[in-house]
Amino acid sequence: MNSTSPRRRFAHAAVAGLALTGLLSACGGSESGDSDAEPKSAGPVTLDFWGWANGQEAVVKAFNASHKDVQLKYTKVTDQLTMQKQLTNAVKAGNAPCLLQNTGEYVTSWVSQGALADITQYVESSKDKFNPGSWAVGQVQGKIYGVPTASAPAFTIYRTDIFKKYDLEPPKTWDDFIAAGKVLKKHDIKITNYAGEDPSTLEVLAMQAGAHWYSVDGDSWVVNFQDEGSLKAAKVIQEIIDNDLNSKLSFADYTAVQRNYDNAGTVTRQISTWQMSGMVQNFTKSFGEWALAPWPTYKGEAPKTPAATNQSGNLTLVTEKCKNKEQAAEAALWMSTDPGAVKTMASPETGSGVMPALADTSEYVPQAIPEKLLGKNYEPAQKVVTDSMNTITDDWTFGPNWTAMFTEMQDEWAKVVSKKQKVTDLLAHMQEWTVNDLKQRGISVKG
Numbered sequence: 001m002n003s004t005s006p007r008r009r010f011a012h013a014a015v016a017g018l019a020l021t022g023l024l025s026a027c028g029g030s031e032s033g034d035s036d037a038e039p040k041s042a043g044p045v046t047l048d049f050w051g052w053a054n055g056q057e058a059v060v061k062a063f064n065a066s067h068k069d070v071q072l073k074y075t076k077v078t079d080q081l082t083m084q085k086q087l088t089n090a091v092k093a094g095n096a097p098c099l100l101q102n103t104g105e106y107v108t109s110w111v112s113q114g115a116l117a118d119i120t121q122y123v124e125s126s127k128d129k130f131n132p133g134s135w136a137v138g139q140v141q142g143k144i145y146g147v148p149t150a151s152a153p154a155f156t157i158y159r160t161d162i163f164k165k166y167d168l169e170p171p172k173t174w175d176d177f178i179a180a181g182k183v184l185k186k187h188d189i190k191i192t193n194y195a196g197e198d199p200s201t202l203e204v205l206a207m208q209a210g211a212h213w214y215s216v217d218g219d220s221w222v223v224n225f226q227d228e229g230s231l232k233a234a235k236v237i238q239e240i241i242d243n244d245l246n247s248k249l250s251f252a253d254y255t256a257v258q259r260n261y262d263n264a265g266t267v268t269r270q271i272s273t274w275q276m277s278g279m280v281q282n283f284t285k286s287f288g289e290w291a292l293a294p295w296p297t298y299k300g301e302a303p304k305t306p307a308a309t310n311q312s313g314n315l316t317l318v319t320e321k322c323k324n325k326e327q328a329a330e331a332a333l334w335m336s337t338d339p340g341a342v343k344t345m346a347s348p349e350t351g352s353g354v355m356p357a358l359a360d361t362s363e364y365v366p367q368a369i370p371e372k373l374l375g376k377n378y379e380p381a382q383k384v385v386t387d388s389m390n391t392i393t394d395d396w397t398f399g400p401n402w403t404a405m406f407t408e409m410q411d412e413w414a415k416v417v418s419k420k421q422k423v424t425d426l427l428a429h430m431q432e433w434t435v436n437d438l439k440q441r442g443i444s445v446k447g
Contacts (some may be wrong), residue, residue: 051101055351146315181245223447288375
């Protein structure tokens with residue numbers, strides 16, 4: 001996620017905290033392999049590459065056509081969460097791919113498990129090609145483990161025809177959002193969708209409210225799921241759920257979710273550019289009826305856009321067991337910097353509509369926004385996207401057990417969406433669970 005001018009700030013992704021020696025040592029992290037020991041192949045080197053983003057197959061095809069000595073073998077994984085499960089199994093079995101797509105919040109966890117390779121020596125000289133925030137997401141304790149592929153401005157997309165029909169304005173605050181949701185409910189329309197398997201809704205609203213689930217104090221991690229920001233986010237979410245303002249469609253049936261938006265069953269989303277590609281590829285009825293508005297604020301507060309979870313910058317990571325780390329790192333750099341590859345991924349029609357992680361992305365803003373979806377609202381949407389890049393939170397830290405924590409939170413979030421427990425119950429459970437989990441891993445923790 002980066003801006004044109006001035007450059008926007010990115011979530012710290014624990015860069016500051018993790019630079020402190022010892023915070024990950026109890027997790028069993030390992031050093032990357034010696035490049036001098038890498039085998040020399042007489043023929044082309046073939047590197048396995050796992051990812052889920054639309055457009056990657058085309059990028060891999062272009063890479064293979066332009067490289068004789070290195071070839072990529074692409075495997076498309078279903079989605080981000082499936083990747084975590086499959087990678088866990090592959091690491092345990094010793095057959096992880098050389099390259100894989102992932103998002104910033106998982107880097108610390110995988111490094112702590114010794115699953116990722118330190119590729120600093122191969123890519124550090126290219127850091128000026130990227131915006132500083134995105135580049136930092138792939139770093140842990142000063143070492144580089146991934147090359148950024150995307151950044152993600154965030155905003156609200158909404159159905160202009162439905163809002164006009166019921167005399168509604170795009171919500172400027174979360175209070176406005178709830179009020180609009182209550183009006184729409186009278187007409188059997190939901191203002192948002194909470195998938196029971198995806199607690200990132202809670203994370204991004206907490207982040208926007210100034211929460212800090214993980215932080216560092218000296219040589220210890222501090223865990224706090226019940227700070228002021230978390231409770232502020234919980235209040236908004238609870239009111240939406242209590243008033244039945246949300247759909248409950250699982251992204252396991254992605255087509256059904258998109259059909260629901262296309263048919264105006266649900267009429268807003270807080271998303272980034274890449275998520276619009278799924279709308280373009282699955283809609284049939286509502287093209288031209290959508291517009292962008294800034295992410296809602298908390299009442300009385302300045303605009304603040306969250307950055308994390310599936311909204312955080314994507315990376316191409318190199319795994320520790322890869323026998324050709326240098327070639328893998330160079331392939332990752334090519335996919336993030338080659339003009340053709342970048343344009344392919346930036347387009348919501350040929351790729352994923354992702355905003356590149358490059359230092360200057362001004363030329364890609366129009367490409368990352370689908371004119372087909374927005375119609376006459378296409379031009380003003382570009383300003384919304386550009387403005388959002390300058391309001392991103394920059395003080396969020398991912399903990400060393402993030403993957404396990406998020407998996408536990410999924411189960412608790414499902415109970416929240418189904419009204420079996422309150423959001424505050426979830427937060428209390430996650431506080432106790434996370435502290436205990438870190439202690440069991442032998443990591444110093446306060447909370």
